[in-house]
Amino acid sequence: MAHIDLGVDEKIFPGISGPMRYRPETAKPLNELAEVLLRAPHSLTAGERELIAAYVSGLNECRFCCSSHSAFAAAQLDEGMTLVDQVRADLDSAPVSEKLRALLRIAGAVQQSGRKVTTDMVEAARAEGATDLEIHDTVLIAAAFCMFNRYVDGLGTFAPDAPEAYAQVAERIITHGYGSSVTTGS
Template identity: 55%
Template sequence: MPHIEITNNLPGISGLMAQRPDTGRVLSAVAETLLRSGPSPLSRGERELIAAYVSHLNRTDFCADSHGAFAAAQLDGGAELVAAVRADVATAPVSPLLKALLEVAAEVQAKAAPVSDEAIAAARAAGATDTHLHDTVLITAAFSMFNRYVNGLATDVPADPAYYDFAADLIVEHGYGAALAT
Protein backbone atom coordinates (compact mmCIF):
# COMPACT_ATOMS: atom_id res chain seq x y z
CA MET A 1 0.00 0.00 0.00
CA PRO A 2 1.46 3.39 -0.99
CA HIS A 3 2.45 5.75 1.82
CA ILE A 4 0.56 8.61 0.15
CA GLU A 5 -2.83 8.74 -1.47
CA ILE A 6 -2.51 8.24 -5.21
CA THR A 7 -5.73 9.19 -6.94
CA ASN A 8 -5.09 7.31 -10.17
CA ASN A 9 -4.76 3.64 -10.99
CA LEU A 10 -1.19 3.83 -12.27
CA PRO A 11 1.59 1.81 -10.64
CA GLY A 12 5.13 2.80 -9.70
CA ILE A 13 6.58 6.09 -10.81
CA SER A 14 3.80 6.44 -13.40
CA GLY A 15 1.26 6.98 -10.63
CA LEU A 16 3.53 9.45 -8.85
CA MET A 17 4.15 11.43 -12.04
CA ALA A 18 0.45 11.58 -12.86
CA GLN A 19 -0.32 12.59 -9.27
CA ARG A 20 2.16 15.47 -9.44
CA PRO A 21 2.37 16.55 -13.10
CA ASP A 22 4.51 19.56 -12.15
CA THR A 23 7.37 17.34 -10.99
CA GLY A 24 6.30 14.49 -13.27
CA ARG A 25 6.99 16.55 -16.40
CA VAL A 26 10.52 17.33 -15.20
CA LEU A 27 11.30 13.72 -14.27
CA SER A 28 9.84 12.50 -17.55
CA ALA A 29 12.03 14.95 -19.46
CA VAL A 30 15.09 13.70 -17.58
CA ALA A 31 14.25 10.09 -18.49
CA GLU A 32 13.55 11.04 -22.11
CA THR A 33 16.87 12.84 -22.44
CA LEU A 34 18.98 10.22 -20.69
CA LEU A 35 17.39 7.15 -22.26
CA ARG A 36 16.05 8.19 -25.65
CA SER A 37 16.61 11.60 -27.17
CA GLY A 38 19.93 12.80 -25.82
CA PRO A 39 23.03 12.13 -27.91
CA SER A 40 24.97 9.12 -26.65
CA PRO A 41 27.34 6.47 -27.97
CA LEU A 42 25.04 4.00 -26.20
CA SER A 43 21.95 2.75 -28.00
CA ARG A 44 18.53 3.35 -26.49
CA GLY A 45 18.37 -0.32 -25.57
CA GLU A 46 21.75 -0.21 -23.84
CA ARG A 47 20.74 2.86 -21.87
CA GLU A 48 17.50 1.15 -20.82
CA LEU A 49 19.52 -1.93 -19.83
CA ILE A 50 21.69 0.17 -17.53
CA ALA A 51 18.54 1.66 -15.98
CA ALA A 52 17.02 -1.80 -15.54
CA TYR A 53 20.21 -3.20 -14.01
CA VAL A 54 20.58 -0.33 -11.54
CA SER A 55 16.90 -0.67 -10.60
CA HIS A 56 17.43 -4.41 -10.08
CA LEU A 57 20.42 -3.71 -7.80
CA ASN A 58 18.28 -1.20 -5.89
CA ARG A 59 15.52 -3.82 -5.52
CA THR A 60 12.98 -1.61 -7.24
CA ASP A 61 10.81 -4.18 -8.99
CA PHE A 62 8.63 -1.72 -10.87
CA CYS A 63 11.58 0.11 -12.46
CA ALA A 64 13.65 -3.05 -13.01
CA ASP A 65 10.76 -4.76 -14.78
CA SER A 66 9.65 -1.66 -16.71
CA HIS A 67 13.07 -0.70 -18.00
CA GLY A 68 13.91 -4.36 -18.49
CA ALA A 69 10.93 -4.61 -20.85
CA PHE A 70 11.96 -1.37 -22.58
CA ALA A 71 15.50 -2.73 -23.04
CA ALA A 72 14.25 -6.12 -24.21
CA ALA A 73 12.08 -4.47 -26.86
CA GLN A 74 15.12 -2.67 -28.29
CA LEU A 75 17.98 -5.17 -27.95
CA ASP A 76 18.82 -8.35 -29.81
CA GLY A 77 18.35 -11.13 -27.30
CA GLY A 78 15.25 -9.53 -25.78
CA ALA A 79 14.03 -10.61 -22.36
CA GLU A 80 16.55 -13.46 -22.17
CA LEU A 81 19.41 -10.97 -22.47
CA VAL A 82 17.94 -8.74 -19.77
CA ALA A 83 17.46 -11.75 -17.47
CA ALA A 84 21.07 -12.84 -18.08
CA VAL A 85 22.38 -9.38 -17.13
CA ARG A 86 20.27 -9.33 -14.00
CA ALA A 87 21.50 -12.81 -13.05
CA ASP A 88 25.23 -12.25 -13.66
CA VAL A 89 26.81 -9.47 -15.70
CA ALA A 90 30.09 -11.40 -15.98
CA THR A 91 28.47 -14.25 -17.93
CA ALA A 92 25.77 -12.26 -19.75
CA PRO A 93 25.95 -12.27 -23.55
CA VAL A 94 26.77 -8.57 -23.91
CA SER A 95 29.85 -6.88 -25.34
CA PRO A 96 32.95 -6.42 -23.18
CA LEU A 97 32.28 -2.67 -23.30
CA LEU A 98 28.74 -3.03 -21.97
CA LYS A 99 29.92 -5.46 -19.26
CA ALA A 100 32.52 -2.95 -18.14
CA LEU A 101 29.97 -0.12 -18.13
CA LEU A 102 27.54 -2.22 -16.11
CA GLU A 103 30.34 -2.79 -13.59
CA VAL A 104 30.85 0.98 -13.43
CA ALA A 105 27.09 1.35 -12.88
CA ALA A 106 27.21 -1.19 -10.05
CA GLU A 107 29.93 0.79 -8.28
CA VAL A 108 28.00 4.06 -8.64
CA GLN A 109 24.82 2.38 -7.39
CA ALA A 110 26.59 0.90 -4.37
CA LYS A 111 28.04 4.09 -2.94
CA ALA A 112 28.37 7.81 -3.48
CA ALA A 113 32.10 7.73 -4.10
CA PRO A 114 34.42 7.92 -7.07
CA VAL A 115 34.33 4.86 -9.31
CA SER A 116 37.44 2.76 -8.74
CA ASP A 117 40.45 3.27 -10.97
CA GLU A 118 40.24 -0.43 -11.81
CA ALA A 119 36.66 -0.20 -13.10
CA ILE A 120 37.51 2.89 -15.15
CA ALA A 121 40.63 1.21 -16.58
CA ALA A 122 38.61 -1.90 -17.49
CA ALA A 123 35.98 0.23 -19.22
CA ARG A 124 38.63 2.22 -21.09
CA ALA A 125 40.36 -1.04 -22.14
CA ALA A 126 37.00 -2.22 -23.51
CA GLY A 127 36.66 0.97 -25.56
CA ALA A 128 34.77 3.35 -23.27
CA THR A 129 35.07 7.03 -24.10
CA ASP A 130 34.49 9.92 -21.74
CA THR A 131 30.92 10.09 -23.04
CA HIS A 132 30.28 6.38 -22.36
CA LEU A 133 31.45 6.89 -18.78
CA HIS A 134 29.54 10.14 -18.32
CA ASP A 135 26.29 8.70 -19.61
CA THR A 136 26.62 5.50 -17.57
CA VAL A 137 27.27 7.39 -14.34
CA LEU A 138 24.47 9.89 -14.98
CA ILE A 139 21.91 7.19 -15.84
CA THR A 140 22.92 5.30 -12.72
CA ALA A 141 22.68 8.37 -10.50
CA ALA A 142 19.30 9.36 -11.94
CA PHE A 143 17.88 5.88 -11.56
CA SER A 144 19.13 5.63 -8.02
CA MET A 145 17.02 8.74 -7.35
CA PHE A 146 14.02 7.42 -9.30
CA ASN A 147 14.26 4.10 -7.44
CA ARG A 148 14.30 5.81 -4.08
CA TYR A 149 11.26 7.87 -5.08
CA VAL A 150 9.33 4.74 -6.06
CA ASN A 151 10.45 2.59 -3.11
CA GLY A 152 10.31 5.39 -0.55
CA LEU A 153 6.62 5.95 -1.18
CA ALA A 154 5.87 2.20 -1.47
CA THR A 155 4.14 2.54 -4.84
CA ASP A 156 2.10 -0.29 -6.29
CA VAL A 157 3.64 -2.88 -8.61
CA PRO A 158 1.45 -4.27 -11.43
CA ALA A 159 0.05 -7.72 -10.71
CA ASP A 160 -0.16 -8.53 -14.43
CA PRO A 161 3.22 -8.94 -16.19
CA ALA A 162 1.51 -7.92 -19.46
CA TYR A 163 1.55 -4.35 -18.12
CA TYR A 164 5.27 -4.16 -18.87
CA ASP A 165 4.83 -5.24 -22.49
CA PHE A 166 2.12 -2.61 -22.98
CA ALA A 167 4.32 0.04 -21.37
CA ALA A 168 7.29 -1.02 -23.52
CA ASP A 169 5.26 -0.57 -26.69
CA LEU A 170 4.23 2.91 -25.58
CA ILE A 171 7.69 4.07 -24.49
CA VAL A 172 9.60 2.60 -27.43
CA GLU A 173 7.16 4.07 -29.94
CA HIS A 174 6.32 7.43 -28.33
CA GLY A 175 8.78 8.18 -25.51
CA TYR A 176 8.45 9.15 -21.89
CA GLY A 177 6.29 12.23 -22.51
CA ALA A 178 3.56 9.98 -23.94
CA ALA A 179 3.59 7.87 -20.80
CA LEU A 180 2.82 10.94 -18.69
CA ALA A 181 0.00 11.94 -21.01
CA THR A 182 -1.85 8.65 -20.52
Template identity: 65%
Template sequence: MAHIDLGNPLPGLPALLRFRPETARPLSDLAEVLLRGPGPLARGERELIASYVSVLNGCGFCAGTHGACAAVQLDEGMPLVERVHADPAAAPVPARLRALLRIAAAVQRGGGQVGAADVAAAREAGADDVEIHDTVLIAAAFCMYNRYVDGLGTPAPADPRAYLPMAERLVREGYAVPDAVPPGARA
Protein backbone atom coordinates in the same frame (compact mmCIF):
# COMPACT_ATOMS: atom_id res chain seq x y z
CA MET B 1 -1.26 0.39 -1.65
CA ALA B 2 0.84 3.55 -1.79
CA HIS B 3 1.88 5.26 1.44
CA ILE B 4 -0.07 8.39 0.44
CA ASP B 5 -3.33 8.91 -1.45
CA LEU B 6 -2.13 9.44 -5.01
CA GLY B 7 -5.65 9.94 -6.32
CA ASN B 8 -5.13 7.59 -9.27
CA PRO B 9 -4.89 3.84 -9.86
CA LEU B 10 -1.65 3.90 -11.89
CA PRO B 11 1.37 1.81 -10.87
CA GLY B 12 4.88 3.02 -10.08
CA LEU B 13 6.28 6.24 -11.45
CA PRO B 14 3.26 7.13 -13.64
CA ALA B 15 1.16 7.38 -10.46
CA LEU B 16 3.66 9.82 -8.96
CA LEU B 17 3.94 11.87 -12.14
CA ARG B 18 0.16 12.19 -12.27
CA PHE B 19 0.00 13.10 -8.56
CA ARG B 20 2.58 15.88 -8.84
CA PRO B 21 2.61 17.30 -12.39
CA GLU B 22 4.98 20.09 -11.34
CA THR B 23 7.74 17.51 -10.93
CA ALA B 24 6.57 15.29 -13.78
CA ARG B 25 8.07 17.40 -16.55
CA PRO B 26 11.67 17.62 -15.28
CA LEU B 27 11.73 13.97 -14.21
CA SER B 28 10.29 12.84 -17.55
CA ASP B 29 12.55 15.15 -19.54
CA LEU B 30 15.60 13.72 -17.74
CA ALA B 31 14.51 10.16 -18.56
CA GLU B 32 13.93 11.17 -22.19
CA VAL B 33 17.44 12.60 -22.54
CA LEU B 34 19.15 9.77 -20.69
CA LEU B 35 17.33 6.87 -22.35
CA ARG B 36 16.41 8.19 -25.79
CA GLY B 37 18.46 11.31 -26.51
CA PRO B 38 21.55 11.50 -28.68
CA GLY B 39 24.50 9.51 -27.42
CA PRO B 40 26.86 6.70 -28.31
CA LEU B 41 25.06 4.03 -26.28
CA ALA B 42 22.21 2.28 -28.05
CA ARG B 43 18.80 2.89 -26.52
CA GLY B 44 18.49 -0.77 -25.58
CA GLU B 45 21.84 -0.63 -23.79
CA ARG B 46 20.76 2.44 -21.84
CA GLU B 47 17.51 0.75 -20.83
CA LEU B 48 19.49 -2.34 -19.82
CA ILE B 49 21.71 -0.22 -17.53
CA ALA B 50 18.61 1.41 -16.01
CA SER B 51 16.91 -1.93 -15.43
CA TYR B 52 20.06 -3.51 -13.96
CA VAL B 53 20.48 -0.69 -11.44
CA SER B 54 16.78 -1.02 -10.61
CA VAL B 55 17.26 -4.76 -9.95
CA LEU B 56 20.19 -3.97 -7.66
CA ASN B 57 17.99 -1.45 -5.82
CA GLY B 58 15.13 -3.95 -5.55
CA CYS B 59 12.72 -1.67 -7.43
CA GLY B 60 10.38 -4.10 -9.16
CA PHE B 61 8.45 -1.48 -11.09
CA CYS B 62 11.50 0.17 -12.68
CA ALA B 63 13.28 -3.16 -13.23
CA GLY B 64 10.19 -4.52 -14.96
CA THR B 65 9.46 -1.45 -17.05
CA HIS B 66 13.02 -0.75 -18.19
CA GLY B 67 13.86 -4.42 -18.55
CA ALA B 68 10.91 -4.71 -20.95
CA CYS B 69 12.07 -1.53 -22.76
CA ALA B 70 15.54 -3.05 -23.14
CA ALA B 71 14.09 -6.35 -24.36
CA VAL B 72 11.98 -4.63 -27.01
CA GLN B 73 15.05 -2.80 -28.34
CA LEU B 74 17.71 -5.53 -28.12
CA ASP B 75 17.86 -8.33 -30.69
CA GLU B 76 18.37 -10.93 -27.95
CA GLY B 77 15.21 -9.75 -26.13
CA MET B 78 14.14 -10.72 -22.64
CA PRO B 79 16.44 -13.76 -22.35
CA LEU B 80 19.43 -11.41 -22.49
CA VAL B 81 17.85 -8.97 -20.03
CA GLU B 82 17.22 -11.81 -17.59
CA ARG B 83 20.80 -13.06 -17.90
CA VAL B 84 22.19 -9.57 -17.27
CA HIS B 85 19.91 -9.15 -14.26
CA ALA B 86 21.07 -12.51 -12.86
CA ASP B 87 24.81 -12.23 -13.57
CA PRO B 88 26.16 -9.52 -15.89
CA ALA B 89 29.67 -11.00 -15.69
CA ALA B 90 28.42 -14.20 -17.34
CA ALA B 91 25.85 -12.61 -19.68
CA PRO B 92 26.62 -12.70 -23.41
CA VAL B 93 27.20 -8.96 -23.81
CA PRO B 94 30.19 -7.15 -25.34
CA ALA B 95 33.12 -6.46 -22.99
CA ARG B 96 32.41 -2.72 -23.28
CA LEU B 97 28.86 -3.10 -21.99
CA ARG B 98 29.97 -5.55 -19.28
CA ALA B 99 32.49 -2.95 -18.03
CA LEU B 100 29.82 -0.23 -18.10
CA LEU B 101 27.45 -2.46 -16.10
CA ARG B 102 30.23 -2.84 -13.49
CA ILE B 103 30.46 0.96 -13.30
CA ALA B 104 26.67 1.20 -12.95
CA ALA B 105 26.77 -1.32 -10.09
CA ALA B 106 29.49 0.72 -8.38
CA VAL B 107 27.37 3.88 -8.69
CA GLN B 108 24.43 1.98 -7.18
CA ARG B 109 26.57 1.14 -4.14
CA GLY B 110 27.64 4.80 -3.89
CA GLY B 111 29.23 7.34 -6.22
CA GLY B 112 32.56 7.08 -4.45
CA GLN B 113 32.62 3.35 -5.24
CA VAL B 114 33.52 4.08 -8.87
CA GLY B 115 37.29 3.87 -9.04
CA ALA B 116 39.99 4.64 -11.55
CA ALA B 117 40.35 0.91 -12.22
CA ASP B 118 36.65 0.69 -13.20
CA VAL B 119 37.03 3.56 -15.64
CA ALA B 120 40.30 2.18 -17.03
CA ALA B 121 38.68 -1.24 -17.57
CA ALA B 122 35.79 0.38 -19.42
CA ARG B 123 38.17 2.35 -21.63
CA GLU B 124 40.24 -0.76 -22.30
CA ALA B 125 37.03 -2.54 -23.35
CA GLY B 126 36.30 0.24 -25.85
CA ALA B 127 34.06 2.66 -23.92
CA ASP B 128 34.62 6.35 -24.51
CA ASP B 129 34.25 9.22 -22.05
CA VAL B 130 30.67 9.99 -23.12
CA GLU B 131 29.61 6.36 -22.62
CA ILE B 132 31.22 6.34 -19.16
CA HIS B 133 29.58 9.67 -18.29
CA ASP B 134 26.17 8.55 -19.50
CA THR B 135 26.42 5.24 -17.62
CA VAL B 136 27.19 7.04 -14.36
CA LEU B 137 24.35 9.51 -14.89
CA ILE B 138 21.82 6.79 -15.83
CA ALA B 139 22.81 4.77 -12.77
CA ALA B 140 22.63 7.79 -10.46
CA ALA B 141 19.29 8.92 -11.88
CA PHE B 142 17.80 5.46 -11.53
CA CYS B 143 18.87 5.28 -7.90
CA MET B 144 16.76 8.44 -7.48
CA TYR B 145 13.81 7.15 -9.54
CA ASN B 146 13.89 3.81 -7.68
CA ARG B 147 13.89 5.47 -4.28
CA TYR B 148 11.07 7.79 -5.34
CA VAL B 149 8.89 4.90 -6.55
CA ASP B 150 9.62 2.61 -3.60
CA GLY B 151 9.84 5.36 -0.98
CA LEU B 152 6.18 6.18 -1.55
CA GLY B 153 5.19 2.54 -1.79
CA THR B 154 3.67 2.72 -5.25
CA PRO B 155 2.21 -0.53 -6.54
CA ALA B 156 3.98 -2.60 -9.18
CA PRO B 157 2.39 -5.24 -11.42
CA ALA B 158 3.37 -8.74 -10.27
CA ASP B 159 2.91 -10.22 -13.75
CA PRO B 160 6.00 -9.52 -15.91
CA ARG B 161 3.75 -9.49 -19.00
CA ALA B 162 2.11 -6.28 -17.72
CA TYR B 163 5.30 -4.34 -18.47
CA LEU B 164 5.36 -5.09 -22.20
CA PRO B 165 2.55 -2.68 -23.21
CA MET B 166 4.17 0.06 -21.09
CA ALA B 167 7.52 -0.65 -22.73
CA GLU B 168 6.08 -0.63 -26.24
CA ARG B 169 4.44 2.76 -25.55
CA LEU B 170 7.64 4.23 -24.06
CA VAL B 171 9.75 2.98 -26.97
CA ARG B 172 7.22 4.38 -29.45
CA GLU B 173 6.30 7.68 -27.73
CA GLY B 174 9.14 8.37 -25.32
CA TYR B 175 9.25 9.71 -21.79
CA ALA B 176 8.61 13.42 -22.33
CA VAL B 177 5.35 14.73 -20.89
CA PRO B 178 3.21 16.53 -23.49
CA ASP B 179 2.32 20.17 -22.83
CA ALA B 180 -1.23 19.38 -21.80
CA VAL B 181 -1.97 16.02 -20.23
CA PRO B 182 -5.71 15.52 -19.82
CA PRO B 183 -6.68 13.30 -16.87
CA GLY B 184 -6.42 9.64 -17.82
CA ALA B 185 -4.50 10.28 -21.04
CA ARG B 186 -1.17 8.74 -19.98
CA ALA B 187 -2.45 5.72 -18.09
Protein backbone atom coordinates in the same frame (compact mmCIF):
# COMPACT_ATOMS: atom_id res chain seq x y z
CA MET C 1 -1.66 0.94 -1.61
CA ALA C 2 0.66 3.95 -1.79
CA HIS C 3 1.72 5.62 1.43
CA ILE C 4 -0.10 8.82 0.42
CA ASP C 5 -3.25 9.44 -1.59
CA LEU C 6 -1.96 10.13 -5.09
CA GLY C 7 -5.45 10.87 -6.38
CA VAL C 8 -5.29 8.11 -9.01
CA ASP C 9 -6.30 4.48 -9.39
CA GLU C 10 -2.99 2.69 -8.78
CA LYS C 11 -3.99 -0.20 -11.03
CA ILE C 12 -4.26 2.27 -13.93
CA PHE C 13 -1.27 4.41 -12.89
CA PRO C 14 1.18 2.02 -11.17
CA GLY C 15 4.73 2.69 -10.05
CA ILE C 16 6.11 6.08 -10.97
CA SER C 17 3.02 7.05 -13.00
CA GLY C 18 0.95 7.87 -9.91
CA PRO C 19 3.51 10.14 -8.24
CA MET C 20 4.15 11.85 -11.57
CA ARG C 21 0.47 12.59 -12.00
CA TYR C 22 0.36 13.79 -8.39
CA ARG C 23 3.16 16.34 -9.01
CA PRO C 24 3.27 17.12 -12.75
CA GLU C 25 5.59 20.08 -12.11
CA THR C 26 8.27 17.66 -10.86
CA ALA C 27 7.34 14.97 -13.39
CA LYS C 28 8.27 17.23 -16.31
CA PRO C 29 12.00 17.55 -15.54
CA LEU C 30 12.22 13.91 -14.42
CA ASN C 31 10.71 12.75 -17.72
CA GLU C 32 12.98 15.12 -19.66
CA LEU C 33 16.01 13.62 -17.88
CA ALA C 34 14.85 10.08 -18.70
CA GLU C 35 14.23 11.05 -22.33
CA VAL C 36 17.74 12.50 -22.75
CA LEU C 37 19.50 9.68 -20.93
CA LEU C 38 17.59 6.74 -22.38
CA ARG C 39 16.29 7.76 -25.80
CA ALA C 40 18.26 10.68 -27.27
CA PRO C 41 20.78 9.92 -30.02
CA HIS C 42 23.81 8.26 -28.46
CA SER C 43 26.66 5.86 -29.17
CA LEU C 44 25.04 3.38 -26.75
CA THR C 45 21.77 2.00 -28.08
CA ALA C 46 18.51 2.79 -26.31
CA GLY C 47 18.33 -0.91 -25.40
CA GLU C 48 21.78 -0.81 -23.79
CA ARG C 49 20.90 2.31 -21.81
CA GLU C 50 17.60 0.76 -20.68
CA LEU C 51 19.59 -2.33 -19.66
CA ILE C 52 21.74 -0.15 -17.41
CA ALA C 53 18.54 1.26 -15.84
CA ALA C 54 17.10 -2.23 -15.37
CA TYR C 55 20.36 -3.56 -13.91
CA VAL C 56 20.59 -0.78 -11.31
CA SER C 57 16.87 -1.06 -10.50
CA GLY C 58 17.34 -4.78 -9.94
CA LEU C 59 20.28 -4.18 -7.62
CA ASN C 60 18.07 -1.71 -5.73
CA GLU C 61 15.30 -4.34 -5.59
CA CYS C 62 12.79 -1.89 -7.05
CA ARG C 63 10.29 -4.30 -8.56
CA PHE C 64 8.37 -1.73 -10.62
CA CYS C 65 11.40 0.01 -12.15
CA CYS C 66 13.29 -3.23 -12.72
CA SER C 67 10.30 -4.85 -14.42
CA SER C 68 9.55 -1.72 -16.48
CA HIS C 69 13.07 -1.07 -17.71
CA SER C 70 13.75 -4.77 -18.24
CA ALA C 71 10.75 -4.79 -20.59
CA PHE C 72 11.88 -1.55 -22.25
CA ALA C 73 15.39 -2.96 -22.76
CA ALA C 74 14.12 -6.33 -24.00
CA ALA C 75 11.90 -4.66 -26.58
CA GLN C 76 14.93 -2.84 -28.01
CA LEU C 77 17.59 -5.56 -27.83
CA ASP C 78 17.81 -8.30 -30.45
CA GLU C 79 18.31 -10.91 -27.71
CA GLY C 80 15.23 -9.65 -25.81
CA MET C 81 14.39 -10.63 -22.26
CA THR C 82 16.77 -13.58 -22.38
CA LEU C 83 19.73 -11.19 -22.42
CA VAL C 84 18.21 -8.93 -19.77
CA ASP C 85 17.70 -11.91 -17.48
CA GLN C 86 21.25 -13.17 -18.11
CA VAL C 87 22.77 -9.78 -17.27
CA ARG C 88 20.70 -9.48 -14.11
CA ALA C 89 21.52 -13.04 -13.02
CA ASP C 90 25.26 -13.05 -13.70
CA LEU C 91 26.95 -10.08 -15.32
CA ASP C 92 30.29 -11.88 -15.57
CA SER C 93 28.95 -14.65 -17.83
CA ALA C 94 26.25 -12.68 -19.69
CA PRO C 95 26.79 -12.53 -23.46
CA VAL C 96 27.37 -8.77 -23.73
CA SER C 97 30.32 -6.86 -25.14
CA GLU C 98 33.24 -6.27 -22.82
CA LYS C 99 32.59 -2.54 -23.12
CA LEU C 100 28.99 -2.90 -21.93
CA ARG C 101 30.08 -5.27 -19.15
CA ALA C 102 32.62 -2.66 -17.96
CA LEU C 103 29.95 0.06 -18.06
CA LEU C 104 27.51 -2.13 -16.14
CA ARG C 105 30.20 -2.70 -13.52
CA ILE C 106 30.52 1.07 -13.17
CA ALA C 107 26.72 1.34 -12.88
CA GLY C 108 26.75 -1.33 -10.18
CA ALA C 109 29.41 0.58 -8.27
CA VAL C 110 27.37 3.79 -8.48
CA GLN C 111 24.37 1.88 -7.09
CA GLN C 112 26.41 1.12 -3.97
CA SER C 113 27.99 4.59 -3.70
CA GLY C 114 29.44 7.00 -6.19
CA ARG C 115 32.72 6.63 -4.34
CA LYS C 116 32.82 2.94 -5.26
CA VAL C 117 33.67 3.90 -8.86
CA THR C 118 37.43 3.59 -9.20
CA THR C 119 39.97 4.87 -11.67
CA ASP C 120 40.68 1.23 -12.54
CA MET C 121 37.03 0.66 -13.44
CA VAL C 122 36.99 3.73 -15.68
CA GLU C 123 40.28 2.74 -17.30
CA ALA C 124 38.93 -0.79 -17.89
CA ALA C 125 35.89 0.69 -19.65
CA ARG C 126 38.11 2.96 -21.74
CA ALA C 127 40.31 -0.02 -22.64
CA GLU C 128 37.21 -1.71 -24.06
CA GLY C 129 36.37 1.37 -26.15
CA ALA C 130 34.04 3.31 -23.85
CA THR C 131 34.06 7.04 -24.48
CA ASP C 132 33.99 9.69 -21.79
CA LEU C 133 30.38 10.45 -22.79
CA GLU C 134 29.41 6.79 -22.35
CA ILE C 135 31.10 6.66 -18.94
CA HIS C 136 29.47 9.93 -17.91
CA ASP C 137 26.01 8.85 -19.00
CA THR C 138 26.38 5.42 -17.39
CA VAL C 139 27.13 7.10 -14.07
CA LEU C 140 24.23 9.51 -14.52
CA ILE C 141 21.78 6.75 -15.54
CA ALA C 142 22.80 4.72 -12.49
CA ALA C 143 22.52 7.72 -10.16
CA ALA C 144 19.18 8.80 -11.65
CA PHE C 145 17.75 5.31 -11.29
CA CYS C 146 18.79 5.14 -7.67
CA MET C 147 16.67 8.28 -7.25
CA PHE C 148 13.77 6.96 -9.36
CA ASN C 149 13.83 3.65 -7.47
CA ARG C 150 13.69 5.40 -4.12
CA TYR C 151 10.92 7.69 -5.35
CA VAL C 152 8.76 4.71 -6.37
CA ASP C 153 9.52 2.55 -3.35
CA GLY C 154 9.57 5.43 -0.87
CA LEU C 155 5.95 6.19 -1.73
CA GLY C 156 5.02 2.49 -1.66
CA THR C 157 3.44 2.51 -5.12
CA PHE C 158 1.76 -0.47 -6.75
CA ALA C 159 3.77 -2.74 -9.09
CA PRO C 160 1.82 -5.10 -11.36
CA ASP C 161 2.79 -8.76 -11.30
CA ALA C 162 1.98 -9.51 -14.95
CA PRO C 163 4.91 -9.09 -17.37
CA GLU C 164 2.36 -8.18 -20.06
CA ALA C 165 1.59 -4.92 -18.25
CA TYR C 166 5.21 -3.82 -18.65
CA ALA C 167 5.43 -5.01 -22.26
CA GLN C 168 2.44 -2.80 -23.17
CA VAL C 169 4.06 0.24 -21.61
CA ALA C 170 7.33 -0.61 -23.40
CA GLU C 171 5.63 -0.20 -26.76
CA ARG C 172 4.31 3.23 -25.72
CA ILE C 173 7.72 4.34 -24.50
CA ILE C 174 9.43 3.19 -27.68
CA THR C 175 6.82 4.92 -29.83
CA HIS C 176 6.16 8.10 -27.84
CA GLY C 177 9.03 8.44 -25.37
CA TYR C 178 8.99 9.48 -21.77
CA GLY C 179 6.56 12.17 -20.81
CA SER C 180 2.88 12.21 -21.49
CA SER C 181 2.62 8.46 -22.14
CA VAL C 182 4.13 7.67 -18.74
CA THR C 183 2.34 10.30 -16.72
CA THR C 184 -1.06 9.85 -18.28
CA GLY C 185 -0.98 6.13 -18.83
CA SER C 186 -2.27 6.67 -22.38
